[in-house]
Amino acid sequence: MPTYPTQCLVLSRRDIGENDRCVTVLTPEFGKRNFVMRGARRSGSKLSGATEPFTRLKVLIATGKSLDVVTQCEITAVYSGLRTSVADLAAACYLCEVVDALLHEHDDQSAAAVFNLMCHAFNLMQQPALWPDAVINATLLRLVTELGYGPRYDQCSCCDEPLDNGPAAFSASNGGAVCRVCASGIKDAIALSAEAVSLIALLASAGARTLTTICPPEKQAALATSAIHAYVQFHAGRIIKSAEFLHAVRAGRES
Amino acid sequence: MHYAKPLARLVNELERLPGVGPKSAQRIAFHILRQPQEQSRLLAEAITAVKENIRFCKECSNFTDQEICDICSDSRRNHTLLCVVAETRDLIAMEKTNEYRGLYHVLQGLISPVDNVTPDLLKIRELFPRVVNGVEEVILALNPTAEGQTTALYLASKLRPLGVRVTQIAHGLPAGGDLDYADQATLISALQWRREIT
Ligand SMILES: [Zn+2]
Ligand SMILES: [Zn+2]
Numbered sequence: 453m454p455t456y457p458t459q460c461l462v463l464s465r466r467d468i469g470e471n472d473r474c475v476t477v478l479t480p481e482f483g484k485r486n487f488v489m490r491g492a493r494r495s496g497s498k499l500s501g502a503t504e505p506f507t508r509l510k511v512l513i514a515t516g517k518s519l520d521v522v523t524q525c526e527i528t529a530v531y532s533g534l535r536t537s538v539a540d541l542a543a544a545c546y547l548c549e550v551v552d553a554l555l556h557e558h559d560d561q562s563a564a565a566v567f568n569l570m571c572h573a574f575n576l577m578q579q580p581a582l583w584p585d586a587v588i589n590a591t592l593l594r595l596v597t598e599l600g601y602g603p604r605y606d607q608c609s610c611c612d613e614p615l616d617n618g619p620a621a622f623s624a625s626n627g628g629a630v631c632r633v634c635a636s637g638i639k640d641a642i643a644l645s646a647e648a649v650s651l652i653a654l655l656a657s658a659g660a661r662t663l664t665t666i667c668p669p670e671k672q673a674a675l676a677t678s679a680i681h682a683y684v685q686f687h688a689g690r691i692i693k694s695a696e697f698l699h700a701v702r703a704g705r706e707s
Numbered sequence: 708m709h710y711a712k713p714l715a716r717l718v719n720e721l722e723r724l725p726g727v728g729p730k731s732a733q734r735i736a737f738h739i740l741r742q743p744q745e746q747s748r749l750l751a752e753a754i755t756a757v758k759e760n761i762r763f764c765k766e767c768s769n770f771t772d773q774e775i776c777d778i779c780s781d782s783r784r785n786h787t788l789l790c791v792v793a794e795t796r797d798l799i800a801m802e803k804t805n806e807y808r809g810l811y812h813v814l815q816g817l818i819s820p821v822d823n824v825t826p827d828l829l830k831i832r833e834l835f836p837r838v839v840n841g842v843e844e845v846i847l848a849l850n851p852t853a854e855g856q857t858t859a860l861y862l863a864s865k866l867r868p869l870g871v872r873v874t875q876i877a878h879g880l881p882a883g884g885d886l887d888y889a890d891q892a893t894l895i896s897a898l899q900w901r902r903e904i905t
Binding site: 469470498501502504505507528529530535536538542545546549693696698700 | 725726818820822853864890892
């Protein structure tokens, strides 16, 4: 069997057969892939820790007829700072689910950029931040931009007119900010203040320092977060299940 | 497939079982077909009986055929100590140690937002009235996984305000294990859970 080495970031895992696990990973060369880890469910297996979500690995893969099987594996990062609070775990879980939903297997055009984006996000999420959703929101915006459908902020994404009087809403189906005239006729338009749209634009380009120190007014922050969530969910084409739990944890009403 | 209809139905049902692929399902089905009538009747009855007679213990949510399970009604056990586990099979593993003499609480799963398993779907609500009723320590014995840790942290945040001592079992190297063979995640966790040697 031919083999190849790669790095990867574990997004999710599921049990298969008696003792095995299949992990869905991001690789910098081939984008999203599914790898089989034989025996990973046996107690004491060296592989079981490597199947944990938000773990970074160096692996050697044997390409079989239908499955890629991990033959050697070394954990290179565990992002243990993500595992110390329910909110951080919920956030990391949400990010993984979104990325999994947005990417298609063997769609490796922007693989390296997406891989680096996610590793960077997990590193940043371990640092204290004034607005914990800033890093996630920024990562999601960069992700959709990398995949070729980033939102527009400067012109109405519906009629292309410049947003001189400020945008009125955000529409996932139209591709970003929309003007007052267009907003009334768009079903999925989320009413947003000009400040909230500027906040989204800022998140899309801000550096690490800004992301950990930014502290927008609560209402603006919540609006931007829900607009970004609606945007990625629209492009993912399915409900992001872990969003509700994250939202509940953030709001302090998690059950 | 070219099975006779009743056989196809059995293979189909068996295939739904965890860890049973099409090959194993076929093998089990033909085994059942060949065994004496009496034997397969016993199997069918056992399956029906388990569904009819097993329910959750009113106290600990473990599977039992009584209102209150044997462990909860055992007065010789320490009723001030509560060990929280995810599944009945974890309870059985703890019992096999012969070390633990307190009570249990079985969550019947772990929080897993990606699988739509939120706290309200688990036996978490049932835990709190027990804790305020004379329990001094709650031991969280959950898997060292993202789901296990999410559940442990979640429970700890809900239990601490009740004035109870909340502890979590240590995560680290397996007995008889080799330090240089351990993965990074295990070593980090072993370091975090170190304690003073006396
Ligand atoms: Zn317009
Ligand atoms: Zn009981």
